[in-house]
Amino acid sequence: GQNIDQPTEMTATEGAIVQINCTYQTSGFNGLFWYQQHAGEAPTFLSYNVLDGLEEKGRFSSFLSRSKGYSYLLLKELQMKDSASYLCAVRDSNYQLIWGAGTKLIIKP
Amino acid sequence: IAGITQAPTSQILAAGRRMTLRCTQDMRHNAMYWYRQDLGLGLRLIHYSNTAGTTGKGEVPDGYSVSRANTDDFPLTLASAVPSQTSVYFCASSEVGAGEQFFGPGTRLTVL
Numbered sequence: 001g002q003n004i005d006q007p008t009e010m011t012a013t014e015g016a017i018v019q020i021n022c023t024y025q026t027s028g029f030n031g032l033f034w035y036q037q038h039a040g041e042a043p044t045f046l047s048y049n050v051l052d053g054l055e056e057k058g059r060f061s062s063f064l065s066r067s068k069g070y071s072y073l074l075l076k077e078l079q080m081k082d083s084a085s086y087l088c089a090v091r092d093s094n095y096q097l098i099w100g101a102g103t104k105l106i107i108k109p
Numbered sequence: 110i111a112g113i114t115q116a117p118t119s120q121i122l123a124a125g126r127r128m129t130l131r132c133t134q135d136m137r138h139n140a141m142y143w144y145r146q147d148l149g150l151g152l153r154l155i156h157y158s159n160t161a162g163t164t165g166k167g168e169v170p171d172g173y174s175v176s177r178a179n180t181d182d183f184p185l186t187l188a189s190a191v192p193s194q195t196s197v198y199f200c201a202s203s204e205v206g207a208g209e210q211f212f213g214p215g216t217r218l219t220v221l
Contacts, residue, residue, distance in 0.1 A: 045209040
């Protein structure tokens with residue numbers, strides 16, 4: 001079967017760095033997405049990786065290792081507004097997105 | 110209209126009633142999707158459409174139907190609602206086979 005695993009909840013301090021991991025087992029791989037979802041709102045796109053390595057976009061970076069079925073999202077200089085759920089999704093061989101349950105990130109002052 | 114709109118925002122529905130959730134996009138995306146999101150679970154695909162006139166079943170299609178008469182609209186119908194269909198429903202769109210999906214604001218549905 002297809003499976004996306006990520007931690008249920010993480011806590012970090014304002015101004016610090018946090019890494020959210022995602023491991024996947026899917027039928028085929030056509031890219032990995034990270035989305036941010038604030039409580040009561042829709043998911044919004046953060047990053048996309050299809051090749052191995054690190055993609056940097058401002059305070060957010062995303063890493064992919066296809067051989068290990070592993071990705072992480074790195075958030076630097078955490079701000080209170082970063083409190084949200086972070087969703088990992090893999091596009092499978094049918095070009096459909098398979099979603100993890102999300103990681104709720106709590107930022108403390 | 111900017112992006113994707115969904116209606117209604119929320120709804121309380123008696124079991125056994127028929128309900129249509131509406132979704133409209135103005136980005137001229139070919140592909141559209143319906144997901145449900147339940148606490149502790151990832152987004153689950155109900156139905157999708159890669160182009161007007163075609164639809165496909167996702168992971169959890171039972172009890173739901175869709176139609177795609179044109180590019181912009183993708184309504185989701187619950188023929189006879191059951192309490193297990195209580196959920197938050199998101200509509201999304203994208204270019205086929207590439208790019209990220211853009212989400213509507215969601216419909217919170219409660220079936221009693």
